[in-house]
Structures are given as structure tokens and as C-alpha cells.
Amino acid sequence: MNESLLINFAVVILFLPLLGFIVTLLLGKKVSKIFIFENLVMLIGLILSIVLLIAKVTTFNNVSISSEFMWIDMGDVPVIGQIQIFLGLLLDDISALMIFVVFLISFLVHFFSIDYMKGDIRYNRYFAYLGLFTFSMAGIVLTHNLLMMYIFWELVGVSSYLLIGFWFEKKSASDAGKKAFIVNRIGDLGFLLGLLTLFLTYNTFSFVEIFTEISQGNLPLNSEFGLTITGIFIFCGAVGKSAQFPLHVWLPDAMEGPTPVSALIHAATMVAAGVYLVVRIFGILTADAMLIIATIGALSALIPATIALTQNDIKRVLAYSTVSQLGYMIMALGVGAYKFAFFHLITHAFFKACMFLGSGSVIHAMHHEQDIQNMGGLRKKMPITYATFLISAIAISGIPLTSGFLSKDGILAGTYAFGTLTGHWYFPFIGFLVAMMTAFYMFRLIILTFHGEPRNKEKYEHAHESSFIMVMPLVVLSILSFFIWYTPNPMDPEAGWMYSDWIKNPELHTPENLRFGFMQSDVTSVITPPGEHRIMYSETYTAALHHVHGSAVFLSIAMAVLGILLAFVMYQWKKISADILADKLKPLYKFSYNKWYFDELYHKIFVAGTIGLSRLIAWFDLKVIDGIVDGSAAVTKAFSKSIGWFDDNVIDGLVNLTASVSAFIGLIFSKFQTGKVQTYIIMVIFSLVILLFLFKSF
């Protein structure tokens, strides 16, 4: 296998889902079994992506392979010179790993949906949309430039729009789709501006070319501020897509879509695209930009976690949990814990997809009941769903032996180290607090859903374990939530292949004076092949990380256990009544239950504001601008009328004398007035010819 074959693999992987989408969409009405084709395509894609990943981490480790073609050729542009815009693919460690994750989850979700969506009137259409989504997501992952990323970024937005609003008969569903699309566009505005800033400076969108320029000291807009602002602009795209504060409001509403869609798009892949974007541009972030990113991430980790504590809709709890976990990843990137952030992206994708599919299994069994207050006791009816859900919940809580422990603990240690190095202690503080909350609300969810006595007997009686087709993905995903796939030592992710072969330290291109102190290269930089800018973190950071590791592990386990215990005390053993507590802390409870009133606030300010402004402008348009036009017509008319009066009474008196003469002449000429267009046209042509001759003879 050689490099060009590998990149051709990537091209095939990219276009397979598109093929699936087109075929399934076109034949969906005629061939009822066409969804099998879509599933088959995804299976092939998955197999290819596994081959790709293995080839990448073995034979082609450390090499980046790219391939491009010219999309727009502006040629020689006045003043600037050559402008050509290329599109292309890039295969490196992160894209190879990420494409595998995308295809694995996408395939499992496809498979799960075969049963889950059974009986839907737009069954095949659903699979077609899943294909479109996978294509768009693959484009984001495999691209070698920011423009193509942006293009597929928007395509992902559309497939998300279509899938959220899949049951468009429901008003809430079509509203949610629209909301998701528009809120995402707001973030994308920033992304676009970042893109333009880079293009303005470098006339290219290619990651590699831009990074090379920056590491040579050519900063965007020729200023340090330019580099910071570019990073923040691009990050805005991530804020939208990864549902970060303050644009997080669309994700909980997006739960209106079919549950497998929530698993695929709104938990594992699309929302992770924002994190992936920051991972991609990590090398050009300045310390200032990183601090802002970390702050947004921390807020996004904290706020939704407090909301998830009191929600009763099984999917909403998971949705807020997703925002919170994405906030973790973003915060981790902001504090420089790059490897852990990307690692958490992967582990979270598996266990959160597992939980969403699990909730789908529950909802399916309960005949579309989503309120956990009406559940309970399902453990006995749905043992496999319960077991897989439990494993995932243990993983997300960060209990040892799970993947979640490895990645989450890394993030917490990263924020802790960051605290010791820079004094920004609120990041680790929020990190550990959220860890506890996460464990609490997850086990609250589990206890209320699966433990205790059924609170809705009738629905409970009808509930049953789901079919093999729906259970198989749950099992696969929960198995992937154990440590063994990532490292042989359950306490130390660094011991495994994940960090040696798959996720490597990033290359930094930001000028040293703009980085955090601990990210500056020093003598301990790993020796790299010549010509490569593979600058490792300095010893200070590594040392700080090692220093805090022990206490971070202890603290994070303690927090998780505390959270789980509290959930059991309150909901399982009922030593503390949740209702009484809620009553005592009524303002806080209401604040959390009503999601901090974000939706109401945004609706009052932005939605009502825009519509009010629009109405005002529409009125202005009709009354003022058009009023001036009509007004000038009226003035002209009035003027004409007064002239007309003069004409009637004064001039016409004279004219009347000649009236009889005119009448006579008119009689003759009226013969020509036939009312037929042909005659007129012939007359026009005739007169034109005469006119032409007249002019000629001058």
C-alpha cells in the first residue's frame, strides 16, 4: 500500500455516503428495501475506515498525506497576483482516527435505526438523510483546508436541520430544526470572518500553508492581535456547532429529532465537530485566545450541568450532559490539555452514543414516553439496555477501569496543572464540581429510569427488551467504554498506544512570546525529524501534570463517588427527599428547572427584537419611502390638474375654434385605428424606415 492508494481510500470513504444518500433518496419511494443499500454502504465505509486507520498508525505513522485540486482559478489578479482556491483532503493522525469514530457510530446508528424507525412513513428518506449527514461529517474530518471545512460545516448544518425536523408535522420539531440552523449560522458568521482574515493575509485556505506562514512569523493582519482575533473568530464556529455557551440553546431543542439522530449527530459527531475544529487550529492559538476558549468551555461545562440536575425528560438530561461534556473538551483545549481533549472527544462519543441509543431503546419500549417520572423499574424488563446504560454512566462519571476515567481524569489533571502554573484556579474548581454533578445527575437518571418500582404500571407492563438489531449497537458501544481498548494500565492512559501512536502532541506555530509560559519550547523538546515543527510542551508543564496527577486522580474519583452516593441517598434509599430539598431551595430549583431562563431571555431580546425592528422597517418602507414616491406622483398630478384647468378654460377657448376642422381630419385618420397590433407594428416599421431614410439623407 502506498500513499496515493491511501488517499484514494479517503476519497472513496468520503463519497460512499454521498452515493448512499443519492441512491436512497431517488429510489426511496419505489424500492422499499433500499435502506439496506444505505446500511451496506456505511458498512463498507466502516471497513475502509478501519483499514485506513490501521494503515495510518502502522506503516504511515507520522506522515501527513494530502491531495488537492483547483476549485476556483482567479488567475492573475490585478494588484494581488495569482489567486487560486484549492479543495482537498488531508490524512493525518487525527483525521484518520476521527473518520473511524464517525463511521463506526454512524454505522451503528444506521443499524439501530432499522428497528427503531420501523413503520415510519418516511423510512427510506430517514436513511438518505443519515447518508447526507455522514458525507458532510466526513468532509469536515478529512479536509485539508478551512474553506472546505466551512462548506461541509454548513452541509452538516443542513442535514441536522432535516433530521431534527424529520417529524415536521410536529410544530416543536420544525421549530427546533429552524432554531438549530439559525443559531448555528450566528456562530458560523464568526467562523467566516476568521476564514476571511486568514485568506486576506495568505491568499490560501490550506491548513499546512497557513501554519507554515505563521510559524515563519507572518501573522494575520500583520499583528499579534490579528492572530488572537482570528483564533477567536474561528472558535465562534465551534461555539455554534458544539453548542457552547451562549449559543447552547439549540441543542436541547434538537432532541425533537428521532433518538438515533440525537445519538449520532447531537452527541457523538456533529457537535464534536466544533471541538475537532479547535483541535485542528490548536497550533495557532495564542494564550489570550486560549484563555477565552477555556472560559467559554468552563461556563459551558458548568451551566448545563446545573440544568441537567433537575430535568425530567430522559433525552434532555442527556442533551445538557452533552453540552457540559463538550464544554469540558473545549476547556481542556483552552488550558492546553490537547491530547486529553481529543481523547475525551472519542471516549465521550462512544459512551454518550451508547446512552442516547439506550434512551432510544427505553423510549421505544415505553411507547414514546420520555418523562423519567413515569418510568422506574425497567432494569428487570430491559436488562441489556440497563447494563449498557450503566456501563456508560460509570464511564461518564469517571470511575476507574472505564475509558471515561482515562480521558476525564486527564482533563481534570490538565486544568489542575494549569491552575498551578497560571493561578487560574477556577478552571480546576469548575472541572471537579462539574464532575460531581455529572455523576449525580447520571445516576439520578439511572435510578429513576431503571431502579425502584415502576411508576406507570401500564406502560411498564408493555415494556420489553429491544430486538437484537437495537441491542447490538448498545453492546458494542459499551464494550468500547472499557479501558482496555486504549491502554493496558487502567490508571494511566499515557501507558497505552492511544497516546504513543494515535494521538500525538500538537505542533505549535504561534510565536513563542504569544504562548503560555508553559507551552514554550525548551531544551527538553523532543527531538524531531528535521524540517518539522513538532514542538512539545516544556518540562514545566509535564512536571506540573505529573505533580498534580496523584491528587487529581484522588479528587476526581472522590467527586464521582460523592455524586453517585448522593444520587443513591436521594433517589434510591430516599434518605433525603428530593421534593423537600427542591422546596427548600425553591429559587435555585426553579432557576435550574427553567434552564436559567435562556430561551425566554433570547426570545424577548433577539427574536422579538428582530421581528419588532422588521415590522418598524416594513412600515417605514411602505409609508415613508414608498410614500415619497407616491407623494411626488400626487404633487405632479395636482400640478397637472391646475394646468389642466388653465388649459380647459383659457387655451381650449381658442382651440374650440378649430375643433370642427380637427374633427374632419380625425375622421380620415380614424380609419387607421384598427385596434390590431399587427397593423400598428407595420405602421411602426414603416415609419421607422422613413425615419431612417430621412436621417440618411442629411
Next chain:
Amino acid sequence: MMEQNLLLTYLLVVLVAGSLLLLIFNREKEKLIKYFGLGVSLIVFILSLILYFNFDQQQEGFQFIHKFKWIESLNISYHVGIDGMSLLLIMLTAFITPLTLLSSWNGITKKIKEFTFFMLALELGMIGVFVSLDMFLFYIFWEAMLIPMYFIIGIWGGKRRIYASIKFFIYTMAGSLLMLIAIIWLAVYSSDLLGGFTTNLLELYKTGPTIERSLQGFMFLAFALSFAIKVPLFPFHTWLPDAHVEAPTAGSVILAGVLLKMGTYGFLRFNLPLFPQASIDFAGIISVLAVIGIIYGALVAMVQTDMKKLVAYSSVSHLGFVILGIFALNQEAVQGAVIQMINHGLSTGALFLLVGMIYERTHTRMIADYGGIAKIVPFFSFALLFTSLSSIGLPGLNGFVGEFLILVGSFKSSVLGSWWFTVFAATGVIFAAVYLLWMYKRVVFGTVTNPKMEELTDLNFREKLVLIPIFILIIWIGIYPSTFLNVSDKSSETIIKNVLQPQKMELRIDE
């Protein structure tokens, strides 16, 4: 003279002959008349394809030039020729006209003969505008084109058609008068320099830039007013919603698809090359108006209750983009503006077609009357979504390419020199998503509340035949815009070069 050079004249002759021949037809034979009109417009389309294949994309300047003396005393010639930009617009015109004829197959029921005649006459006027290289000839086509449009709105329009057609006619006519004065002034001014009176545009290109700066400003404004009304640029846009709403579908499509482009074409063909200094001086002000138009049009569109009016205001917004692209005065933006002219013709044209198709069935354009029709008319719903997404500027479809290039260009523009144009224009992209998706949601999604909608029938074969060619182009431009960008590459480059670095040209009349 090479045979090829007569191609443009053939194009005009086919239309003249076609429309005259049509008059001989018996008005009872409606079917025959329809097929004949469609046939003529298809021949024109084929001719435009021949033009495309014989056009040399690498060559600067005008091609297919055909010129002979017309009014010798005033040195006025019949003088036609095209560059890449006009070729694209001619192809757009030739592409859209047969589709609109096909779209009004059943929608127009009275005076079919006259309708077909006016449509062909309209096409003649439009193509004439795009090929004229003599200011006098240009002005004749420019004004003549108003007449068929006036009748199309006035005879086959909606309830307030008389008001709308008169407003359209007088508003645009008033704008043109100043231009006529400016043309005459320019020709007289040039006669001193060139040693003879001429309305030959290629000669005036040499003299225009030599006009003293303040006078150039007046000349610029005289031309600009006429074009700004046609575009329409905020605040000269109020004729547009009325005309669009009252016009029959075919009229709206042509109006949005091609007629508005004559304004933007005018800026590129006349204002920029004739008055480069003034173009730079006024770029800021005009761009401000353009950006206001982008946001203003979008906001007004948002609260419309009539679908057609919504689409009409969206045109104001989209054309703002084109104007911004033109006055960013660099090649990326101008190329973006040119491709955006085509895009707008396709997307908004298709939106009007769709609104027209559903209107033919229900006789209402009120958004509130619809709802939940997705299940009843799936193809229509798909088509409306597809077109809306194209209009929103979804990457992968045509709208994105134009908007993106315009944003890139305006962002880089040294003439505008501020990011804010781009930032505000880009918010227009968000608003576009808001008003179109909101409309889409209210029309297509949800459950059926109006029992009349239960009986809707989905688009028939003819209607699909009208839409699918447009959709193919929408995807084509979205995925591989170079096919089209390359055509206008040299002409955009020339225009920009002449504005930014006006060349001293030898002043004498080439015979």
C-alpha cells in the same frame, strides 16, 4: 468579415423575425402560437450555446463584433459585441426565457398571442442591452424593453396591475432621462478630444476617464441613478415589490432573473470604465446603500405575509450583495458579483416559479393560508426547500459561491477599507436563513389546517421540466463554478484594471 462575427446579429434577427412572424398567426391557434414562441426562444438558446463554444475565454476585450454605420450624420453605428460578462448574461436570458414560456403554458389564458409576442420582444430588448456597444443603440434597447414589460404587468397582472405597471414604467423611465442627458454630454465632450461626435462605447472608454474629477462625479451619478433604480438599490426599490407582486409569474421571473441584472450590468459596463475616478470616490457611499439594502431587504422580507412579496424583498437584499461586490472594486468581488447575478436569476427565478405554480392551484399567496403541505405535494416541497437553500447560500449550491467571493472581495477591498461592510453583509446571510426557513416552515411543515390544501396536486411533468434545468445549474455552479467564472474572468480583470490603473489611451477614432 468573418462569418462568426454575425452571430450576435443572427441572435437579434431571429428574435425580430420570430416576433414579427408570430403576428401573422391566427390568434385562435393557441397551441401553435405557444409552440412557436417556445421554438424561437429555444433557437435563441442554442445560438447562445454556439456563442459560448466559439467564445475565446483567454482573450481580453470584445468578441463577435459586428458594426456598420447607421445614422451617419451623428456617427451612430449599429455596433454589437460581447465580453465574458455579457456572454453569461445573454446565456442566462436565453436560458430563462424558454423556461418562463413553458411555465406559463396553462397560467396565461387570455391574449396568448400578444403575451408570446411581448415575451419575445422582451427577450430581444434584454439581449439587445447586453450586446450593444454603441450608447445610442444601448439606450434604445434599454427604453424599448420597458414597453413589453409594461404590457405584461398591465394586461396579465394581478389586482393592482395598473398601478404597478405605471409605477414601474414611470419610475424607471424617470431614472433613464438623466442618463440620456449624460450620454449626450459625454458624446459632445468626447467629440472635442476625438475630433468627431461619436456614441461608440469603445471610443468613449478612452475619453471618459479624462473628464475632470468633479464633473466625472456628476456624470457618474446621472448614470448611477438610472442603474440604481433598475437594480434596485435602496432607497429606490419600492417599485419592485409592486411590480413583482402584480406581474404574472413569467413577468416576475424575467424581472428578477434578467431585468434587474441590467442595472448591475450597467454599473459594470458603463460607470466603472467610463468614470473610474468617480467610481472610487462614490464606492463607499454606494456600498453603504448596498449593505443597508442587504439588511433592510432581509428584515422587511421577514415580516411579509405574501410569499411573492417576501421573495421580492429578498431580491433587494440579494442585489445589495451584487452591488457591494461591484464597488469593492477588486477582481474577486466583481467575479462574485457577476456569478451572483446569474445565481440570483436562477434561485429567485425558481422561487417565483414555485410560488406561481402553487398559486395557480390555490389562488392564494398568503403564507397563513398554507401549512402542512409537505405530505400532499412532496416534490413541490422538496423543490421549495432546495431553492430556498440555494438562496440562503448553502455551500455546494450556487448562492454560496457568489456570496463568498463578494465577501472575500469586500473584506480585502482597499477601496472600501473597512471590515464593517463585510460583517454587516454577512449578517444578511443569517437573516436570509431566517426569513426563508421561517416561510418554509409555515408553508410546508406542520399539519394541514386549511381543508382546501388537501386537494392540492403535486407538480406535473411540465412543471418539473421547467425546474430541473435550473436545479442542475444550481448544483453545477455550486460544485464547479469555474465553468462560469472562467468565462467572465478576463472581462472582470479588464474592468478592475481600468478602474485601479487607468491607462492613457491614444485619443483618436478608430475606423
